[in-house]
Amino acid sequence: MQETTRGLTKEQKLASHAHMLEVLADIEKKTYEDHPALGQRKVREMRARLAAADDSTSPAELVQMHHALGLLELFQGNSEVAVEHLETAHRMVATMPKVPEGLERLTYNLGVACMRWGEDQNCLARHTAESCILPIKGGGIHKAPEGSRKAIGYFTEELEKSAPDDATSLGARWLLNLAYMTVGEYPDGVPEKYLIPPSTFASDAEFPRFVNIAPELGLNDFDLAGGSAAEDYDLDGRMDLFFTSNDTKHSARYFHNTGEGGFEDRSQAAGLEGIKGGLNFTQADHDSDGDTDVLITRGGWWLGHNGEHPVSLLENQGPDEAGRFIDVTFAAGLAKEWYPSQSADWADYDGDGDLDLYIAAESSDDNRHPCQLFQNRGDGTFVDVTVPSGTANLRFAKGVSFGDIDADGDPDLYVSNYMDANRLYENDGQGKFRDVAKERGVERPFDSFPAWFWDFDNDGALDIYCSTFYQSTDGARIAPIVASYLHMPMKSELNALYKGDGRGNFRDVALEKGLDLLTVIMGASFGDLDNDGFPDPYLGTGYPFYDGLVPNVMYWNRGGERFADVTTAGGFGHLQKGHGVTFADLDDDGDEDVIEQMGGAYPGDAFGDLMFENPGFGNHWLKVRLVGTKSNRSGVGARVRAEITENGKKRSVYKTMGQHGSFGNSPFELHLGLGQATKVDALEVFWPLTKATQTFRDVQADKRVRVTEGSDALDVQDAHPTPFQKKP
Numbered sequence: 133m134q135e136t137t138r139g140l141t142k143e144q145k146l147a148s149h150a151h152m153l154e155v156l157a158d159i160e161k162k163t164y165e166d167h168p169a170l171g172q173r174k175v176r177e178m179r180a181r182l183a184a185a186d187d188s189t190s191p192a193e194l195v196q197m198h199h200a201l202g203l204l205e206l207f208q209g210n211s212e213v214a215v216e217h218l219e220t221a222h223r224m225v226a227t228m229p230k231v232p233e234g235l236e237r238l239t240y241n242l243g244v245a246c247m248r249w250g251e252d253q254n255c256l257a258r259h260t261a262e263s264c265i266l267p268i269k270g271g272g273i274h275k276a277p278e279g280s281r282k283a284i285g286y287f288t289e290e291l292e293k294s295a296p297d298d299a300t301s302l303g304a305r306w307l308l309n310l311a312y313m314t315v316g317e318y319p320d321g322v323p324e325k326y327l328i329p330p331s332t333f334a335s336d337a338e339f340p341r342f343v344n345i346a347p348e349l350g351l352n353d354f355d356l357a358g359g360s361a362a363e364d365y366d367l368d369g370r371m372d373l374f375f376t377s378n379d380t381k382h383s384a385r386y387f388h389n390t391g392e393g394g395f396e397d398r399s400q401a402a403g404l405e406g407i408k409g410g411l412n413f414t415q416a417d418h419d420s421d422g423d424t425d426v427l428i429t430r431g432g433w434w435l436g437h438n439g440e441h442p443v444s445l446l447e448n449q450g451p452d453e454a455g456r457f458i459d460v461t462f463a464a465g466l467a468k469e470w471y472p473s474q475s476a477d478w479a480d481y482d483g484d485g486d487l488d489l490y491i492a493a494e495s496s497d498d499n500r501h502p503c504q505l506f507q508n509r510g511d512g513t514f515v516d517v518t519v520p521s522g523t524a525n526l527r528f529a530k531g532v533s534f535g536d537i538d539a540d541g542d543p544d545l546y547v548s549n550y551m552d553a554n555r556l557y558e559n560d561g562q563g564k565f566r567d568v569a570k571e572r573g574v575e576r577p578f579d580s581f582p583a584w585f586w587d588f589d590n591d592g593a594l595d596i597y598c599s600t601f602y603q604s605t606d607g608a609r610i611a612p613i614v615a616s617y618l619h620m621p622m623k624s625e626l627n628a629l630y631k632g633d634g635r636g637n638f639r640d641v642a643l644e645k646g647l648d649l650l651t652v653i654m655g656a657s658f659g660d661l662d663n664d665g666f667p668d669p670y671l672g673t674g675y676p677f678y679d680g681l682v683p684n685v686m687y688w689n690r691g692g693e694r695f696a697d698v699t700t701a702g703g704f705g706h707l708q709k710g711h712g713v714t715f716a717d718l719d720d721d722g723d724e725d726v727i728e729q730m731g732g733a734y735p736g737d738a739f740g741d742l743m744f745e746n747p748g749f750g751n752h753w754l755k756v757r758l759v760g761t762k763s764n765r766s767g768v769g770a771r772v773r774a775e776i777t778e779n780g781k782k783r784s785v786y787k788t789m790g791q792h793g794s795f796g797n798s799p800f801e802l803h804l805g806l807g808q809a810t811k812v813d814a815l816e817v818f819w820p821l822t823k824a825t826q827t828f829r830d831v832q833a834d835k836r837v838r839v840t841e842g843s844d845a846l847d848v849q850d851a852h853p854t855p856f857q858k859k860p
Contacts, residue, residue, distance in 0.1 A: 659715020672710020
């Protein structure tokens with residue numbers, strides 16, 4: 133007799149997994165030949181061209197080849213060789229009557245290459261907990277300063293020949309100050325006319341410092357850009373970690389929480405060997421069997437046909453084999469068309485009790501791709517209902533999030549589009565959606581990327597956060613970010629914070645809430661750092677090019693009234709490129725730690741992942757898991773309200789199950805900060821499918837509780853803290 137699970141046989145699943153391994157192996161082979169970022173063909177060809185140069189090769193041709201090869205070697209990770217070629221080009225240009233076309237930023241590029249060489253020699257080869265964290269000091273100061281010393285010289289040269297407000301000049305000034313930091317000579321050593329004062333980097337409020345302990349826990353996996361998540365994948369009551377990387381040579385990683393303050397790499401035992409690539413992923417219990425599955429998206433930013441890769445639906449094989457995954461994509465019907473994507477989200481859009489899936493696609497003029505809405509059939513398979521639902525989008529989608537904007541029980545859908553207007557698809561409850569973004573005023577920013585629904589001010593109405601990804605196309609891409617830090621005029625739109633009224637209407641309150649800094653965001657999510665009940669967002673910043681050395685930004689939500697930038701005070705200002713962001717209580721001590729998957733797009737821009745340990749704030753908390761019986765098993769879409777009395781005043785904390793950033797995943801265990809309240813006066817769970825509300829009174833704080841749909845019994849469990857065991 134064949135083993136079956138909701139319609140699919142084990143044999144079908146294993147065949148699907150084997151097929152995916154073949155497909156991904158083929159993609160890896162093609163990628164490392166021709167891909168614009170990861171491919172090696174261009175660097176091999178340029179090496180051959182330069183080696184073949186002879187006396188007939190003109191100086192102009194020769195300098196162009198050295199410059200081009202220098203950049204290619206830099207992207208491949210050969211930073212010292214890159215510096216040699218760029219310095220050769222720089223010396224040659226100095227003897228020419230005029231700078232050849234296309235080499236106007238040679239000096240700037242050379243400074244950037246020297247910075248990267250310094251990072252390779254220090255932040256990577258001599259990594260410490262303080263490496264690359266702004267302002268750089270202590271253990272972050274370079275022991276091998278040659279790269280930074282050279283960078284200081286070249287950035288100074290660039291500044292001396294450029295107008296102060298020129299885009300390249302702004303970039304050079306910023307990087308010059310960073311270079312002085314790395315050699316321990318900031319601020320006193322920086323020429324006064326180029327100095328960016330320390331006050332520029334000061335936080336808005338005092339805040340305890342979070343320390344990156346990923347190296348001590350063995351979690352600093354060095355890889356390229358990817359996604360992150362925390363969840364109890366093996367059903368043992370402890371939070372595990374999952375990571376992906378855009379590198380098609382890099383398999384997904386699964387770290388098992390040992391319960392003894394550490395993590396064990398169980399990637400191979402979890403069946404992830406060969407499940408390669410994936411700039412992002414999302415998770416959900418798609419088959420309502422009680423364990424969490426993973427959906428990996430691929431091909432994002434690869435442009436055109438390069439990015440036509442399949443997604444991967446990794447089905448968790450619990451409860452008997454929890455924490456082991458099988459790729460069921462082909463068997464589930466999710467791989468009929470392959471579109472470039474890096475964002476997806478889950479919701480029960482049709483109210484039948486099963487989680488449905490929306491996958492964003494990057495559509496361009498030369499390669500049109502619809503986003504896809506897949507209806508869950510309830511038997512382990514999906515059917516594409518994009519066309520009848522009206523959700524094709526046909527724009528360059530970067531972020532998606534489901535949320536019930538008008539509290540009618542039907543999840544609506546926000547789609548963030550790069551270089552185009554965003555969409556807000558309103559669900560009519562009958563299987564169709566209508567784009568109301570323009571009439572509700574939520575189309576901007578135009579250059580958007582991560583986006584999510586949340587209730588930032590705890591008024592019971594969902595709000596929208598949507599980030600910008602704007603960079604300068606004239607001169608240094610970093611220029612508008614520097615201008616923002618220096619309070620200079622800039623053309624870019626800022627991130628949007630749309631406050632909802634609970635009836636589907638919104639207004640942008642970003643500026644009045646203190647979100648006035650241009651932060652070019654790739655990965656982001658939110659959690660509750662201080663357990664006050666108000667969500668705090670962490671923004672992973674940067675862009676693919678190597679001059680994108682800007683700090684990742686942490687905002688502290690001050691009671692929903694304003695956001696205070698606590699980046700430097702809290703030690704969160706990492707300068708490397710931030711991607712998947714996850715908040716989770718990994719040591720079960722009652723506060724959320726912060727995980728960030730790091731790395732860039734090019735082979736030479738890998739970096740170690742981060743895990744910032746929460747030092748604790750002395751506030752109380754409650755963890756809530758939901759078990760759906762009529763609704764989907766993990767309760768995605770259910771609304772939770774905790775009514776508390778704090779210092780004699782009543783207030784409520786609101787959470788919706790399944791909310792997370794579109795480039796970072798939260799566990800399906802809601803973490804409710806309660807401030808100074810020692811109990812929850814009333815814990816309410818509203819189930820949209822049945823419109824039923826469960827209420828539990830006088831729930832003790834600092835506990836883990838499980839709410840089963842339709843049951844009057846509340847399962848209460850004690851927490852069991854396991855302090856991190858940090859290895860030397």
